[in-house]
Amino acid sequence: MTIIVPRGLRRPVTRRSVLRTGSLLAGAGLLSAAGLPLRAQDSGIDWRQAAGTRIVLAGLQHPWMDAIEPLVPRFTELTGIEVTVEKQSESEYVASMPVRLGAGSAVPDVFMIWSLGQAISAGWLEPLDPHRADPALFDAAWYDEEDVFSSARSFERWGDGQSYGMAITAEAQTMFYNGEALEEAGLAPPATMAELEEAAAAMAGPDRAGIAMRAKATGDAAPWTAAGFIFSHGGSIVTLEGGSGLLLPETVAGVETYGRLLREHGPLGIGNYHWMECLNDFQQGAVAIGCDSSNFATDIMDPSRSLVADHAVFGALPAAGDRPAKPNMWHWMAGINAASANKPAAFLFLVWATSPETSLEAAAAGLATTRSSAWSSGAFRNRFGEQAAEAALANLQAADGDLFKAAWFHPRGPEILDAVGIAVNEVVTGAADAETALRAADAKVSAILGG
Amino acid sequence: MAAARSRPRPEAAARRRFVLLMLLPATALLLAVTLFPFLWAFAMSLTDLALTRPGQTRFVGLANYADHLASPDFWRAARVTALFTLLAVSIQLVLGVGLAVLLHRETRGAWAWRLAFLLPMAITPVAAIFTFRMMFHPSIGVFNAILRDLGLPPVDWLGTPGMALVSLLIVDCWQWTPFVLLIAAGGLASLDPEPLEAAEVDGATPWQVLRDHTLPMLAPFLAVAVVFRAIDAFKTFDIIFVLTGGGPGVATRTLNLLAYKQGIEFLSIGYAAALAIVMLVVTIVAAQLFLRRTGFFRPRAAL
Known part of the structure; x- marks a missing residue:
């Protein structure tokens, strides 16, 4: 079941919007000493470890998919991992995913989680903490978890203390x-x-x-x-x-x-x-x-x-x-299929998709991400509306x-x-x-x- | 003669082999996609299989069936389903036959009318239903805009229990009356015109001809239409799912919608399977009773 279907992100990321983000960031002092955003290549993660594999990303028609899809070629360039994107309408998605996952299908590798409690108790989600602990897969300093809203981090923790998904939006x-x-x-x-x-x-x-x-x-x-x-x-x-x-x-x-x-x-x-x-x-x-x-x-x-x-x-x-x-409130989350045959590649995708760098680019197209740095970027505020962003943040904090x-x-x-x-x-x-x-x-x- | 009967002639045996061979693919397909899933569903209905409790499935016998029969949700849904089916089939039968009779008499431009009436069947149902959802919209929908232009008060098409059912019937009739029309028109075209002409010559009014001669002769065709439509209406899903989601409250939550909620939304597969089996049994029993009682499909001695 789905909670919210936010819509609206229709403007694709263009070179100009990315450049504009860069210049605004320079003004906001959010750039590294070299004058460039903290790049994925600068992290300790071994991005090329799964080069040549292909993963399937499944999701519903949603601003997150709209924002991430145009950025996927960069992930492929970075990692050598091909990504097939499967997009369905909300009702189709919610009706078909239990059937696919319930049958133990290894595909999709990464999917948007429509009902976390159901998915965890059904055993459809891969616990993420073991991957997070692997230095070849995750670099905490580069990922900058402090930048992620605390509500999003708390969303990611299940009752057993494990994390089964990564928050991708904040509403x-x-x-x-x-x-x-x-x-x-x-x-x-x-x-x-x-x-x-x-x-x-x-x-x-x-x-x-x-x-x-x-x-x-x-x-x-x-x-x-x-x-x-x-x-x-x-x-x-x-x-x-x-x-x-x-x-x-x-x-x-x-x-x-x-x-x-x-x-x-x-x-x-x-x-x-x-x-x-x-x-x-x-x-x-x-x-x-x-x-x-x-x-x-x-x-x-x-x-x-x-x-x-x-x-x-x-x-x-x-x-x-x-x-x-x-x-x-609500954070959409994405997780890894417990039956996936490409778990390291799928985890790399999740890390890349929620990284500071990708979040900034998605936010420039109007996506309400889970990162303070992206929310405070001028490009996001331009696209989303200054006053709307203020109200959303106030409500997020009160939730x-x-x-x-x-x-x-x-x-x-x-x-x-x-x-x-x-x-x-x-x-x-x-x-x-x-x-x-x-x-x-x-x-x-x-x-x-x-x- | 006796020898021939005990030992089939070679050509007869070959013929039988050929028949069996030809029947094999269809039979295999039927077993794979109909009988096997049915048996599997029946087996699941005897368990408490729930996808949220993997590895903990137990055999529960007929407990799911007993739970359904004891549940007020089931009986409420059964009443809604019966009412919807009865009304939908009755209205479509009257409209479909009426239109077929009118078009049968018409020669000029009848093909254009027939084409226009068949269009709803050719449109992708879910696209049409989403369009209806916007047309029913109380403040910006076209239906209320028309009422407003006519100086009439707006109608809450989907928001009250009574009107929600009426609105669902409007869409179902829009979509399926053409099906009844098609069968009735085919039936009319195949009727022997002689008794009808004889009745006219004898001075019967058109209404009397229709009531006393055409309709009784058309009855076997209409029985087919009724069986098909009743089965379809009984398991209607898309229209209700898109337009009301079963609401307001649970006013339009039919058995099929209840099964969807239990199975796909709540992942209680065993419980939902039992409901699906109950629906199947009701459908088969009702169709058999109808066909037996009307007797239209009994082989005729004369044939």
Whole structure:
């Protein structure tokens, strides 16, 4: 199952954009003494050890694949390893990968991980720490792990202390406001949930609904955004102790707020909205407020497809009362197939793809990578939007990765989230109140967690 | 004579060998891609195989079946599936036969109409369904734009339980009515025109001719259409997956969608396999009952 499908990276990396990155970096003092970025060749890694092999990279249509694919020839030049890229739509990918991996296929060698808990418990992922410990495969000083967001590093650690994947993107739940509507209503971006409800009411117009967020009754839709509201109210889906958090009064309050916002200020048909409908409505000015992955910034700021590109405002998730806001977050990860016949080559690819140098180049094309250096680069901020980048970073810092991991990385996460998706949807459509809907979901989730 | 019967003539034996040889590839293929997977699925349905617990699979007998039959999710999905199948087949039958009869009478430009009606069957289903998803979009979709231009209030096509089912039926009927039309048109073309002309000469109205003569003669053809369509509608997946994902709530979660969730999303293969076997048994039993009761395919003594 997939959590988010950020889209938007359409501009390929060009020579000019790479040069621009270089010049901006020089200004930012991020270059080595020789005036060049720390190059892969300068590391202690034996890049040519698997020259002549061919690996298969599988992923879904996603900004990371779009950003990495054009850079792959450089990896081949560096290592002599050929890479075949297999790209599928999200639903195809999620439906076909369990069948391939479940059958023990050695291909693909490297893949984007759509459900970490499932993949680890099914034994599909190669533990990475032994490779990391091999000096011919990994050079910690050159790789500069301190530069990687701490949330990304924590994402990479499974409950057994092992690492099974490398984080490739960083996304946080972020608010989007229609700047014109905000101005007409004479409002600043809301700081609290109560202000958010007032703003949603005030910013609505005859052809514009107040707010749209995911409400479709599937595990990959409603739960991700609703969870930010649940966490911010002090609730949880799965508690840090591993029990169901669905009947906590804080959880009920979070779902109630989420449901009320959409029921009273959402567009007609909100009950069937996935991220695609939410994004379309916001881009077309049909809703005043949106709330989804920070990666949507590249779509929202694209004037060829968005009517709000010149006045969209990005903001932090509002707080519930006195509690600090805890927006939801997500790092896409990539890992190595445990049945792969080319594990060293696959590991070299992962290291190269997440290295400071490659991250900078991917960021110049707008990819929200996991590295501070890439986020602070001027090229990234130009492409992603300065204000969007600030809001995304603020939300990333406020997020609580452990609450996310407790639910989403559970081996039976998809089943848990399916039950939550149905409950949130019922509250949004008014089919049930929050407590009744969550009680039904809790019966299922408690049985899953207990068994 | 008796000697000939006990010892087959050489040409008869050769003929039998030839027949067996010709049947062999198709039989082998059928065994490999139908019977073997079916038996394998049945075997899996008797275990608690889950991809998230590798190496811990146990034989559980009929426990998966008992779990399904005791689960409210199963019965809710069964009701939704039955309702969807019944409505889809009924509507498509009426529309398909109606259009076939109208086109049968028409001579000028009938081919163009027929072509236009068959187009939905020729379009890649999932592409068409994604287009429908955008057309159903409540605020920027074309259906509500048309309603707005007509001064009518917008409709929440996929967001309420009732309308979601209606919208799914609209797409299914758009896609599959042409199939019924095709079979009915073929049937009409092959009917003996004499009894129909005789009825007309006797002064029957067109409606009486249709009701009392054409439709009864067409019935065996329509039975084929009903069986094919009912089996297909029973296992509809793409339309529901793309348009509603089973929602709102679980209002459109059919048995097939439930099996997909259990198998592919949750990786509980044994549990999902049991559901697939239940669906297969229901399909076979229902089709057999229908065919036996209608009796259209009983070999006729006269033939």
